[in-house]
Amino acid sequence: MIPYGKQSITEEDIKSVEKVLRSDFLTQGPLVPLFEKRISEYTGVKYTTAVNSATSALHIAYLALDIKKNDIVWTSPITFVATSNAALMCGAIVDFVDIEENTLNMSVSELEKKLIDAKEINKLPKLVAPVHMCGQSCDMEQIYNLSKKYGFKIVEDASHAIGGSYQNLKVGSCKYSDITVLSFHPVKIITTGEGGAVLTNSKELDDKVKLLRTHGIVRENLTRDEGPWYYEQHELGYNYRMTELQAALGVSQLDRIDDFVARRNEIANYYVQKLDEAKIPYVRVKEDRYSSYHLFVIKVDSNKRRKIFEEMRSIGLGVQVHYFPVHKQPYYKKMKDWTLPASEKTYQEIISIPIFYTLSNEDASFVIDAIKRLW
Numbered sequence: 050m051i052p053y054g055k056q057s058i059t060e061e062d063i064k065s066v067e068k069v070l071r072s073d074f075l076t077q078g079p080l081v082p083l084f085e086k087r088i089s090e091y092t093g094v095k096y097t098t099a100v101n102s103a104t105s106a107l108h109i110a111y112l113a114l115d116i117k118k119n120d121i122v123w124t125s126p127i128t129f130v131a132t133s134n135a136a137l138m139c140g141a142i143v144d145f146v147d148i149e150e151n152t153l154n155m156s157v158s159e160l161e162k163k164l165i166d167a168k169e170i171n172k173l174p175k176l177v178a179p180v181h182m183c184g185q186s187c188d189m190e191q192i193y194n195l196s197k198k199y200g201f202k203i204v205e206d207a208s209h210a211i212g213g214s215y216q217n218l219k220v221g222s223c224k225y226s227d228i229t230v231l232s233f234h235p236v237k238i239i240t241t242g243e244g245g246a247v248l249t250n251s252k253e254l255d256d257k258v259k260l261l262r263t264h265g266i267v268r269e270n271l272t273r274d275e276g277p278w279y280y281e282q283h284e285l286g287y288n289y290r291m292t293e294l295q296a297a298l299g300v301s302q303l304d305r306i307d308d309f310v311a312r313r314n315e316i317a318n319y320y321v322q323k324l325d326e327a328k329i330p331y332v333r334v335k336e337d338r339y340s341s342y343h344l345f346v347i348k349v350d351s352n353k354r355r356k357i358f359e360e361m362r363s364i365g366l367g368v369q370v371h372y373f374p375v376h377k378q379p380y381y382k383k384m385k386d387w388t389l390p391a392s393e394k395t396y397q398e399i400i401s402i403p404i405f406y407t408l409s410n411e412d413a414s415f416v417i418d419a420i421k422r423l424w
């Protein structure tokens with residue numbers, strides 16, 4: 050089966066992890082801070098906190114921005130459930146902004162409409178979490194301008210998007226947000242097995258995130274002098290730490306990120322050319338941005354989607370659908386009966402086809418032939 054996404058692991062990656070296994074520190078050693086420094090350098094952000102998943106990263110990002118019981122958080126319904134779940138974990142009330150059909154990203158015009166309505170009834174969101182679907186940045190400058198007008202915080206869910214750029218700035222720079230979150234799950238752009246990161250330009254937010262990562266425990270600014278063994282708990286935090294083994298893999302993977310993303314773009318350009326020739330639609334990337342192409346999504350007739358999907362699976366193509374709208378999940382439907390027309394319509398048409406660093410040209414052409422035949 051050719052999967053829709055897959056990691057690339059070299060001998061160097063393996064050696065770097067093996068070296069950790071033979072060292073003194075399996076956790077809380079030098080490699081997590083090194084990985085964090087490398088992520089900061091790569092994205093151009095000031096501070097990075099590595100954690101054990103993007104879900105944890107979202108959770109403590111929201112907490113650091115003071116999201117608590119009954120605060121309102123808006124995100125996109127076309128995302129992995131973690132983006133909104135993490136807000137529910139803070140006790141927040143979640144609502145969804147509909148998408149733009151051609152990019153699958155949060156629609157700025159829908160966001161603006163919803164903000165105008167929310168202001169009328171005094172229910173403006175405290176935080177908005179745009180999701181950079183497939184690796185393409187959302188319209189961050191416009192979302193940022195709305196945040197200034199309506200007074201909300203921004204967390205970018207860039208789980209798909211490390212290696213991409215927007216207005217010639219790397220995703221993660223946080224030019225237009227308070228915090229950006231990354232994922233290092235094996236299907237994503239670079240991997241640490243499981244893992245994630247919280248990026249910010251604010252020292253205050255970074256301090257809070259680092260406190261929440263380790264139980265809310267501090268070793269400085271103590272309230273009493275007990276002795277060298279003494280630490281204090283100042284907040285209710287978690288154990289969301291990344292291990293040294295994961296960080297070693299992350300550092301090693303980050304050395305190759307530009308190759309990973311370049312190859313994904315090479316495959317995407319080939320798909321675009323062939324799909325344009327065959328007049329088959331697909332998710333578009335806007336002019337002023339570079340996608341990391343975590344996903345390549347084609348659009349088919351909604352009546353034929355299931356058949357095409359199953360036939361692609363039957364010939365060994367591990368296609369997927371990203372995503373079933375979050376507001377239609379049974380758990381969310383219990384909360385409210387949402388209608389988000391663009392998300393619901395687009396969901397019926399999408400299929401994610403294989404795209405990853407080690408996908409061969411032959412396999413890419415096999416994918417195209419299958420689509421053209423089944424279309």
Ligand SMILES: *Cc1c(COP(=O)(O)O)cnc(C)c1O
Nearest residue numbers: 102103104129131208232234244
């Ligand atoms: C993968 C993903 C997450 C969660 O990442 P984990 O590292 O698996 O916790 C969150 N949001 C989006 C959009 C994702 O694709």
